[in-house]
Amino acid sequence: MPEPVTVCPLRDSQLVFERACARLRALQPEHPRVYAVAAMADQGKRRWWRLRDGIREGRIELMYRRHAAEMTNSEIAAEVVATALIHAVVGRAVALLVSEGRAWDPGLENLWIHTDNDGGIDWAGLADTTVRVVEGDGLDGEPGVVALPCEQALYVWLAHRCESSLGLIQQAMARCAGLSARRFWALVGESITGAATYVPALANTSSAVGAGRGQALLLALEERGLPVRRACAVR
Known part of the structure; x- marks a missing residue:
């Protein structure tokens, strides 16, 4: 009698994440890494940090010098x-937020960066x-999901x-390149509004809903004192 197959809990918990990233890769099939990210459990560490x-080791300064x-x-x-x-x-x-109303954790201790042969960033x-969702989402209760x-x-x-x-990237860029806090956070705002504009069109989802989600995130950042959309004090 064959032995029962054991399902790896880690892999089971990654299924929702992997499916979301498959949808993000499909947004631009010729450039599948533009919006998707990788599960580090599946990656070797070559060119990953x-x-x-990386901030502590001076990798951002090295990228800027190059x-x-x-x-x-x-x-x-610098920009x-x-x-x-x-x-x-x-x-x-x-990209995931505006197209599906869901989010993964881009926090400092959770995020990894992948660089290409020239030292540029080509993946995360x-x-x-x-994956975080709102209560009532169809994924609520699935492994690897928090509502x-x-x-x-x-x-x-x-x-x-x-x-x-x-916040720490901004400090590193100010230190090594003299990039002002106001310009840095303006670039953050541009990144959010850009994704909120282009991703719904690529995903064939509601542009109005996507724009509203982008604006809601900008407001949440502003409420933390970050000048991503209008003149406000920088802490």
Whole structure:
């Protein structure tokens, strides 16, 4: 008699995440890594670095120096690096948020970055692939899913987790490239509004709903004192 097949709990808990990422990869089949992220449990560590460790080890400074050496304008180089890092943190998370009303954790200790041969960012990964949804979502109760009580709770949670990563990136960019806090957070706002505009069109979902979700996340970030949309005090 054959032995029973044992289902790996980790893999079972990743099924919702993997299906979401498959849908995000399908948004741009010719560039499948633009919006999707990877489960780090499935990845080797070659060219991967944890965001928290990379900031401490000076990887952001190295990325900036490489770009500045190749470009005539150091300010543009700073914005190119900042934009890539911001997309890794919030642009990818917003893609899932605006198209499905769900979110993964882009927090500092959870997010990993993958670089290409030239040292540029071409992918991101997560150590914990738990997906947050709103109570009543069809995925509520599935393995690897945590339900929050309402949409507002989802936006507040996601803003908090994004800030944990973006805040230290902003400090690193100010230190190594002189990028102002106001310009950095404006780039964050542009990343969110860009994803909220383009992803619903790619996913064939409601543009009005997507825009509303993007605006709700911007408001949640503003309420944390971050100038992502209008002039406000920087803490």
